[in-house]
Amino acid sequence: MIINAIAEIFPTLMQGLRITIEVLLGSIILGYLMAFVAGLCRLSKNPIIKYITIFYVEVFRGTSLIVQLFWLFYALPILFGISLGSDYLAGVLAIALNYGAYMSEIVRGSILSVAKGQTEAATALNMSRFQRMRLVIFPQAVRMMLPEFGNYLIQMLKATSLVSLIGMTDILYYGDILRGNNLSQAPTVYFLILVFYFIMALPLIWLTRKMETASKKGVAS
Amino acid sequence: MTEPIVQYQDVHKSFGDTEVLTGINLDIEPAEKVAVIGPSGSGKTTIIRMLMTLEEPTSGDIIVDGKNLWHMEKNGELVPANEKHLRQVRGNIGMVFQHFNLFPHMTILDNCMSAPIHVQKVDKQEAKQRSIEMLEKVGLGDKLDSYPNQLSGGQKQRVAMARALVMRPKVMLFDEVTSALDPELVGEVLEVIRDIANEGEMAMVLVTHEMEFARDIADRVLFLDNGVIAEEGPPAEVLENSTNDRLQSFLHRFRT
Amino acid sequence: MNSGNWQWNTFFEAFPVVVEGLGITLGLTVATYLFALIFGFVWTLLSAIRITPIRWLFRWIMEFIRSTPPLVQLFFIFYAWPMVPIVGFALDPFTSAIVGLGIHFSTYIGEVYRSGIEAVEKGQWEAAKALNFSTGQKWSKIILPQAIPPTIPMLGNYLIIMFKEIPLASTIGVAGILNLANSYGSANFRYLEPLTIVALLFLLLSYPSAILINKLERRMNRRFDKKEKSGSKPLKEEKEGAAS
Numbered sequence: 001m002i003i004n005a006i007a008e009i010f011p012t013l014m015q016g017l018r019i020t021i022e023v024l025l026g027s028i029i030l031g032y033l034m035a036f037v038a039g040l041c042r043l044s045k046n047p048i049i050k051y052i053t054i055f056y057v058e059v060f061r062g063t064s065l066i067v068q069l070f071w072l073f074y075a076l077p078i079l080f081g082i083s084l085g086s087d088y089l090a091g092v093l094a095i096a097l098n099y100g101a102y103m104s105e106i107v108r109g110s111i112l113s114v115a116k117g118q119t120e121a122a123t124a125l126n127m128s129r130f131q132r133m134r135l136v137i138f139p140q141a142v143r144m145m146l147p148e149f150g151n152y153l154i155q156m157l158k159a160t161s162l163v164s165l166i167g168m169t170d171i172l173y174y175g176d177i178l179r180g181n182n183l184s185q186a187p188t189v190y191f192l193i194l195v196f197y198f199i200m201a202l203p204l205i206w207l208t209r210k211m212e213t214a215s216k217k218g219v220a221s
Numbered sequence: 222m223t224e225p226i227v228q229y230q231d232v233h234k235s236f237g238d239t240e241v242l243t244g245i246n247l248d249i250e251p252a253e254k255v256a257v258i259g260p261s262g263s264g265k266t267t268i269i270r271m272l273m274t275l276e277e278p279t280s281g282d283i284i285v286d287g288k289n290l291w292h293m294e295k296n297g298e299l300v301p302a303n304e305k306h307l308r309q310v311r312g313n314i315g316m317v318f319q320h321f322n323l324f325p326h327m328t329i330l331d332n333c334m335s336a337p338i339h340v341q342k343v344d345k346q347e348a349k350q351r352s353i354e355m356l357e358k359v360g361l362g363d364k365l366d367s368y369p370n371q372l373s374g375g376q377k378q379r380v381a382m383a384r385a386l387v388m389r390p391k392v393m394l395f396d397e398v399t400s401a402l403d404p405e406l407v408g409e410v411l412e413v414i415r416d417i418a419n420e421g422e423m424a425m426v427l428v429t430h431e432m433e434f435a436r437d438i439a440d441r442v443l444f445l446d447n448g449v450i451a452e453e454g455p456p457a458e459v460l461e462n463s464t465n466d467r468l469q470s471f472l473h474r475f476r477t
Numbered sequence: 478m479n480s481g482n483w484q485w486n487t488f489f490e491a492f493p494v495v496v497e498g499l500g501i502t503l504g505l506t507v508a509t510y511l512f513a514l515i516f517g518f519v520w521t522l523l524s525a526i527r528i529t530p531i532r533w534l535f536r537w538i539m540e541f542i543r544s545t546p547p548l549v550q551l552f553f554i555f556y557a558w559p560m561v562p563i564v565g566f567a568l569d570p571f572t573s574a575i576v577g578l579g580i581h582f583s584t585y586i587g588e589v590y591r592s593g594i595e596a597v598e599k600g601q602w603e604a605a606k607a608l609n610f611s612t613g614q615k616w617s618k619i620i621l622p623q624a625i626p627p628t629i630p631m632l633g634n635y636l637i638i639m640f641k642e643i644p645l646a647s648t649i650g651v652a653g654i655l656n657l658a659n660s661y662g663s664a665n666f667r668y669l670e671p672l673t674i675v676a677l678l679f680l681l682l683s684y685p686s687a688i689l690i691n692k693l694e695r696r697m698n699r700r701f702d703k704k705e706k707s708g709s710k711p712l713k714e715e716k717e718g719a720a721s
Contacts (some may be wrong), residue, residue, distance in 0.1 A: 062687070063643035063679040067655060071676060074668035100437035120275050121322035121381075125388060126312050129304060135335055139326045154544050161546035165648060172549060175671060179556055180658035186557035187565075193604045194553065 005188050012178055013192060016171035023160045023170065026092035027099070031156060032149070034100025039107025040042070053104075060101035066162055070096040073166045091163035099156050106148045110141035146215040150208030152199055153170075169198055224287065226251045226313075226424050227272065230401070232281035235268055241267050241476075245281070252392065252431055254418055254425045256435035260471055261447035265428045268445070269394040273309050273316045282448040285310050286391065309420070315390035319397045323384070329356065330365040333384045341388065348387075355383040355447040359413050359429035375406030377428070379413055393417070393429040407431070414438070432475050436460055444468045484670060491671040495658045499678065502653035505574055506640045512579030513586050513639065514632070520587030521594070543584045548645050551577035574646035582639050588634065593628040594620065601699045632695035637686050641679065654678055 041053040058070065073090040114137045122132040164173040175193045179186045224338050225248040234242040241264040249255055257265045270276040272283060274290065283290040292299040300312075333352035337343040337405040339362065343351070355364055359379040369377055378398055385393060395414065399407045408421050418425060418438045429435055435456060437444055442450035442459040452465045523535040542550070554577035559567040568576065597620055605615040647656035658675045660670035 027468050058684060059676075059680060061686045063676045064644050064655075066644050066647075067675050067679060070655070070659070070668065071672045074662070074672060078669060083700065086474060115322075116693070117318060117320055117322035118324065120273075120320060122312075123311075124316040124385070126308055126340045127336065128308060128340075131339055135339060136324055136557060138323075143326070158546040161548045172546075172552075175549075176552075181553075183556070184560050186413070186560045187553075190549060190557045191554040193549050194541070197238075197545040197549065198541050205540070 002188065005185060006192065009013070009178055009185065009192055012174050013057030013171050013196060016169055016174040019163070019168055019173075020160050022158055023088070023168070025089050026088070027095035027156050027160065028153065030092060030096035031099045031152070032104065033105050034096055035149075036098060038104035040113065042104065042108045043111060056097075057101045057104055060122065062104075065094060065098045065159055067166070068098055069162055069166060078122060079182050085208040087166050087168050090166060091160075091168055095156055095159045095162075099152055099159070103145075103149065103152055106145050107141070110144040112151045114140045118187050129153055146211035147208070150204075150211040152206045152209065155219070156195065157204060158209075159202055190200075202217070223251060225284075226253075226286055227426075228282075229268075230282040230284065232268075232271065232283060234264065234271065234276065234280045235279045240279075241448055242278075244451060247450065249392070249424050249426065251424055252422055253407070253438045254438055255427070256417050256434060256439035256442045256459055257426065257428045257445060258430070258432070258442060263445045265445045266396055268271070268353075269316070269426055269428055273310050273314055273394055285358055286313055312388075313391040314394065314415040315381075315385035315388050315392070315394065317381050317385055317398050318393040319377070319401050319406050321369075321374075321381045323377055324371050327380060328368055329361065329372075329380050331367070332380060333387050337382070337387055339342055342423055351381070351387050355378070358416075359383045360409075367409070372444055373406060374402045374433050375409045378402065378410045382417070390423065392424045394425065395425065395429070397430065398450075399429070400430060432472065443470070448473075480685060481698050482623060487665070487667050488670040488674065491658070491665075491667075491672055493669050494661050495654050495674045497676070498652055500653040501571075501651060502643055502655075503573065506643050507654060508513075508575050509579045509582070509643065510636050510639055512575050512619060513582040513635075516579060516583035517586030517590055520584055524591065539584045539587065542581060546579055547581040548648065548703040549640060550581055551645055551649060553577070570646065570650045573649060574643075574651050578639070578645065579643060582635065582642075586635060589628050589631045589635070590624075592631075592715070593624040593707040596627060597623045626700075627697060630690055630697055633686075633690040637683050637690065640683060640686075642667070646677075 006038075018173050038057060042050050042057070069090065071089065072094050076093075077089055110148065118140065119128050119132055120137050122136040161172050162169050162171065166167050167173075171193055175189050179187045190209065227247075227249040229245045229247040232242060232291070233240065233243040241262075242459060245268060247476070249269075257268060259265045268274055271278050272290070278291060282292065288310050288337050289299070289302075290307070290310045292302075293302045295323070324335070327335065330349070330352055333458075334348045335355060337348040337351065338345055353362065353365065356365060359382055361379055361383070364372065364376065364380075372380065381398075398414070399410055402410065411431065413426075414427070414434075415438055427435065427439070437456075439456050441453060441458045443450050444459060444463075444465070446452075446467050452459055452463055452468050459468070463469065487554075496656070520539055524532055524539070526532045526535070551574065554568065555573040555685050558573075601619055601623065605619045610618065644653060645653035647653055647659065650656065654675050657669035659668070661671045675679065
């Protein structure tokens with residue numbers, strides 16, 4: 001009987017899988033991008049760039065993702081007049097801006113914690129500021145970022161569940177519909193959803209472990 | 222007399238409220254080997270760090286090969302140097318550090334090759350050729366593909382020297398290059414420096430605690446004390462016949 | 478639906494309405510936090526079990542809870558748990574939130590405890606043994622007094638993190654600030670202002686707390702003679718460099 005229920009629920013949930021994965025991929029790409037942009041801007045010598053970035057990071061770290069999501073969902077149409085597809089945009093933007101802010105601190109911290117002697121050696125070899133960053137500092141900093149970046153992959157996956165709240169038709173959205181149709185199915189439905197997310201998390205967990213081992217190679221001299 | 226390759230003209234340096242160097246005047250001839258000795262905190266490392274542009278002088282000028290290092294001309298006026306100017310002038314200078322500062326994410330060969338390729342725009346094949354030659358010269362021709370953390374301290378320091386030499390500087394700076402090494406590894410590093418010195422063409426400034434070594438290879442020894450060059454001259458004179466009390470007591474600590 | 482731009486009069490009208498929920502939000506935060514602190518111990522104990530398959534099983538359950546969305550877990554507790562045959566019973570929204578979010582975060586808290594205990598030097602365990610302490614004495618006199626203080630800043634961080642996850646409870650009807658802002662929004666067709674108020678309240682409360690935790694962390698690090706948690710930098714370098 002439980003098998004029958006699963007057979008009935010499973011295909012419905014599958015319909016939401018595409019949206020969940022689309023939101024996840026969009027968030028990961030934009031989130032990492034934000035992390036690097038904001039992390040580097042925070043290190044800028046230009047006070048305007050620096051303080052705007054600090055403002056962004058502190059606001060997004062200081063408030064909750066779900067609030068940011070609703071806020072962007074209602075604010076985007078007002079601010080930019082976008083309405084078509086704005087739920088995808090709001091969802092991805094909220095997750096990416098939120099985790100981008102957290103991860104920018106990792107980027108900044110890693111760059112700052114590359115030993116000072118490395119910059120000095122690069123200067124002594126007459127590298128330009130950009131070359132020092134590209135050839136010496138950055139490759140070492142990225143290795144330090146990897147483990148934490150991996151952890152945030154799973155955080156972002158979990159965060160994608162929120163987009164059902166702004167009406168996106170992801171896994172949880174279809175789950176809620178199934179529950180509405182038949183309340184007694186709720187345990188199977190939600191348990192299956194959790195399993196769905198866990199299966200999606202497994203490769204990310206594996207990737208995180210890989211990133212941890214990769215980061216241990218070739219750092220400290 | 223030839224034109225000096227490096228000139229310090231009344232150079233001062235303060236860190237916060239402490240004035241470390243209070244007027245350094247110094248000419249270094251091309252191919253001259255200068256050893257700088259002095260007590261801890263006397264500012265001897267600061268002298269060469271300013272020449273490498275790692276530290277900016279508080280006042281005074283440093284002239285490298287006829288060009289002002291920390292100032293440049295703009296509309297007939299001397300203004301503080303920008304990054305571009307610094308890069309132009311410091312291309313003549315190389316440095317080896319106390320703590321090696323090898324790039325841990327690059328192989329030994331890449332450590333040596335990266336700057337010639339990216340900074341001097343040398344053809345990749347040629348940069349590789351030059352790097353291998355230099356690494357063979359310091360006795361590490363068999364370690365090309367190793368990473369720095371697979372080497373001993375002495376080997377790392379030899380790589381660091383090869384890396385600086387591949388750039389063919391006119392002046393090489395050595396910042397206490399043996400102080401971070403285990404005693405049994407000091408010899409191999411000094412040996413390499415001696416070889417480089419014997420080749421002749423390059424000026425060398427060595428900040429060091431190795432008095433015997435300084436006597437052997439230096440043309441001139443400077444004793445730095447209280448922010449000025451308190452004593453200078455040929456090694457025999459400074460290290461053996463000086464009447465400076467502070468120098469005497471400083472040297473005394475090394476004769477055990 | 479949302480016509481026009483920012484309206485200050487809406488902002489001031491919505492403000493008292495939204496602030497009303499602050500008590501619930503803060504109360505739920507504290508209750509959930511306490512739940513997670515206590516439940517975290519359970520995980521620490523379970524993952525210390527010496528029978529490998531059982532320890533393994535609990536590690537995977539922990540991993541499962543950690544890597545799936547707290548929102549779904551919340552829905553499970555609130556909607557599904559009452560429907561579970563035999564053991565299931567209904568919980569009100571507030572309690573559901575405590576349990577649902579509390580269990581999720583207890584898996585993180587459990588890890589914090591574990592890291593604290595593992596950070597106690599091996600020599601301390603050996604010393605306790607050498608002095609012939611009983612198991613209870615060993616834990617209460619030697620291990621825990623050293624394991625707990627260094628974890629306090631981390632635990633503090635989790636309080637702030639959880640505070641920011643608490644508005645998830647608005648989805649099952651807990652009348653905290655987000656919930657009130659959304660109902661004000663749907664009643665007046667204006668969401669921007671009430672949601673901005675919610676964001677401001679969060680910022681106002683979490684930012685100073687974060688600074689406080691940071692200070693605490695630095696003081697702790699000094700007290701326990703630890704370097705700042707910036708990874709494995711060659712500290713040696715600084716010490717020797719200064720001697721030149």
